[in-house]
Amino acid sequence: MALDFAAAYDELNPDHRDHRFYLELAAELGVTSALDLGCGTGVLARALAARGISVVGIDPDPEMLRVASRGPGADRVDWRLGYSDVAGTASAGLAVMSGHVAQVFLDDAAWERALHDVHRALVPGGTLAFESRDPAARAWDRWTRADTLRTTGPFEFWHETVDVQLPLVTYDTFTLDPRTGERTSTRDVLAFRDAETLSRSLQAAGFQLLFLYGDWDRRPPSVNTPELIVGARTSV
Ligand SMILES: C[S@@+](CC[C@H](N)C(=O)[O-])C[C@H]1O[C@@H](n2cnc3c(N)ncnc32)[C@H](O)[C@@H]1O
Known part of the structure; x- marks a missing residue:
């Protein structure tokens, strides 16, 4: 699931x-x-x-x-x-x-x-x-597993910065179900x-x-x- x-x-x-x-x-x-x-x-x-x-x-x-x-x-x-x-x-x-x-x-x-x-x-x-x-606040520097890890139900959820080419920042959002090891990721870009x-x-x-x-x-x-x-x- x-x-x-x-x-x-x-x-x-x-x-x-x-x-x-x-x-x-x-x-x-x-x-x-x-x-x-x-x-x-x-x-x-x-x-x-x-x-x-x-x-x-x-x-x-x-x-x-x-x-x-x-x-x-x-x-x-x-x-x-x-x-x-x-x-x-x-x-x-x-x-x-x-x-x-x-x-x-x-x-x-x-x-x-x-x-x-x-x-x-x-x-x-x-x-x-x-x-x-x-x-100027460089939020992407803090988009790491350690800084963004949250849990919802059984799932772990976090972001990781992939690439910074200002004004664009590419980052991944991961979910992990620790019960099954099932992991998903989606890639997004923000300006x-x-x-x-x-x-x-x-x-x-x-x-x-x-x-x-x-x-x-x-x-x-x-x-x-x-x-x-x-x-x-x-x-x-
Ligand atoms: C981070 S959520 C913010 C939702 C809500 N406004 C809030 O304050 O929680 C970003 C939303 O923007 C929507 N979105 C993505 N591309 C869009 C576009 N081109 N025009 C309007 N909304 C868009 C997404 O579907 C998503 O629901």
Whole structure:
């Protein structure tokens, strides 16, 4: 029996400081509609909907969406299987990409297309917020078995960096069932854009930078912070 990654995702990622940040932001902005691009297992989308916000949750992975659409409060979210092009037009006051979704867009064209689609999906004056790991913090140096080992049920689960060709970082995710010795691995690539690149691409897509934080407590980016947490607004 192999690990059901989508079913185990929430247990493997229990720290929801990011989701708390986006929920507070939605409350501060007073939005009534939101788009969650790359919603995964839908924890944030359902939490937004539970606050009375009308939410569209988009993900291209049917397994993630299957878990998302079964969670508590799932019937209050409009789940869409697909990519940013199914986000609609002028329908969301806030768009979020949590869980480092911004890093799955590897080349400039894919990133620009996603920003363009999100811009179209936002109402005038709407806000896009997302986080991307700051390349200056070199998270990939700590993607070793020793530093990332977690367990879920009988399974061991960890990451190992394979190759760093900035802005791209290739890493493997391993699972091991110690009872049988059965081992699986999947290879993924993430893009690590720096603050200047993110800000330039947002401007090119028609956004104005609203905030840039280095961590979930809203500290500015520094040598000691891991994230680039970005807010940007479309013009009114
Ligand atoms: C690390 S998970 C984050 C899930 C969720 N947003 C969270 O905060 O836990 C990344 C998600 O991005 C989705 N994804 C991958 N490629 C995508 C793309 N091109 N557009 C939108 N989502 C994508 C994956 O299917 C996965 O569910």
